[in-house]
Amino acid sequence: MITYLIIGVTVACSLLVMWRDGQHGAGLALRLAMSPWRVVHGREWHRVLTHGFVHADLTHLLVNMFTFWSFGVHVEQLLRQLGYLSATFLALYFGGMAAASVYDLVARRNNPHYNSIGASGAVSAVLFASIFFGPWDKVLLFAAIPMPGIVFGVAYLLYEWWSARRQGDGVNHLAHICGAIFGFAFPLILNPGMIRIFLSGLKI
Numbered sequence: 001m002i003t004y005l006i007i008g009v010t011v012a013c014s015l016l017v018m019w020r021d022g023q024h025g026a027g028l029a030l031r032l033a034m035s036p037w038r039v040v041h042g043r044e045w046h047r048v049l050t051h052g053f054v055h056a057d058l059t060h061l062l063v064n065m066f067t068f069w070s071f072g073v074h075v076e077q078l079l080r081q082l083g084y085l086s087a088t089f090l091a092l093y094f095g096g097m098a099a100a101s102v103y104d105l106v107a108r109r110n111n112p113h114y115n116s117i118g119a120s121g122a123v124s125a126v127l128f129a130s131i132f133f134g135p136w137d138k139v140l141l142f143a144a145i146p147m148p149g150i151v152f153g154v155a156y157l158l159y160e161w162w163s164a165r166r167q168g169d170g171v172n173h174l175a176h177i178c179g180a181i182f183g184f185a186f187p188l189i190l191n192p193g194m195i196r197i198f199l200s201g202l203k204i
Contacts, residue, residue, distance in 0.1 A: 001073060001076055002076055002086050002089050002090060002093075003068070003069060003072035003073050003076050003089075004069075006068070006072070006093060007065050007068065007069060007072075009053065010052070010053050010055075010061075010064075010065060010119060011061065011065060013053040013054065014053065014054060014055040014061045015061075016028075017029050017032065017053075017054050017055075018055075018057070018058075029054050029117060030115060032047065032050040032051060032053065032054045032117070033047065033050075033051050033054060033115040033116060033117045034047050034048065034051035034101055034104060034115065034116040034117065035047055035112075035114065035115050036101075036104045036105050036107075036108040036109045036111065036114060037108070037109060037110065037111055037112040037113075037114065038112075039101075039105060039109075040105060040109040041109075047101075048097070048098050048101045048105075049094060049097055049098065051097075051101070051116060051117050051118070052094075052097045052118065052119040052121070052122050053119070054117040054118070055117060055118050055119070056117060056118065060118055064118060064119045064120055064123050065119075067123050067127065068119065068122075068123045068126060070140075071123075071126050071127050071129075071130040072089075072093075072126050074130055075089065075092070075126055075129050075130050075133070076089045078133050079092075084190070088190065091186075092125055092126060092129055092183065092186050093122045093125065093126060094122065095125065095182055095186065096121055096122040096123075096124065096125020096126065096179040096182050096183050096186075097119065097121055097122035097125075097179070099121065099125065099178045099179055099181070099182035100120070100121020100122065100124070100125075100172075100175035100176070100178045100179040100182075101116075101121070101175070101178075102178055103174045103175065103178055104116060104172070104174075104175065116172045116175060118172075120172070120175060120176050120179070121172075121175040121176060121178060121179030122179060123179070124176045124177075124179035124180040124183060125179045125180065125182050125183030125186065126183060127139075127180070127183065128153060128179075128180040128181070128182075128183035128184040129183040129184065129186050129187060130149065131149040131150060131152070131153045131184065132183075132184050132186075132187050132194075132197075132198050133187070133197060133198075133201065134149060134201055135148065135149055135150035135153075135198065135201045135202050136148045136149065136150065136201065136202070137149050139152040150202070153180070153184075156176075156180065157177060157180060160173040160174075160176045160177050160180075161173070161177065164177070
């Protein structure tokens with residue numbers, strides 16, 4: 001499945017970067033990171049995607065990949081059942097990764113010191129696509145507390161918005177929000193008629 005392939009490549013790349021940079025300094029991570037200044041002024045467009053294959057540490061990597069695995073397998077199967085090819089799931093994941101970069105490209109394009117890494121935006125896209133298809137399906141908060149997906153989604157967006165306004169924790173909360181919005185909208189981008197799936201799923 002594509003989910004496992006993405007996880008394998010991401011884990012391998014992240015561990016390689018951690019090892020290389022641990023030996024030689026943070027050079028490779030910085031060459032792959034999302035740097036709005038370098039993308040806009042240096043035309044280094046690869047960074048819009050490569051930043052998702054780099055993680056700050058093992059905890060960052062494991063949390064992202066565990067969350068992605070938890071929802072990615074399900075969403076990939078749903079898309080296949082609806083008649084879509086594997087490329088559609090790739091479009092969701094990497095589209096979420098690109099969407100997560102939009103705010104930074106606009107707001108931080110003239111800041112040469114800003115960098116962002118991690119697959120959180122893409123993972124948020126997959127999570128919110130899952131919520132679209134099953135709004136009342138249970139999501140485990142902190143991998144332990146069950147709550148309906150639609151409730152989790154609203155709480156997640158509010159928390160990320162509040163955290164983004166506070167700033168200072170080193171987390172790119174707005175990337176999470178942008179990725180989540182893309183993921184929720186993705187089924188409608190594929191086929192606006194899928195709104196019926198969401199509305200049907202909202203009925204208790």
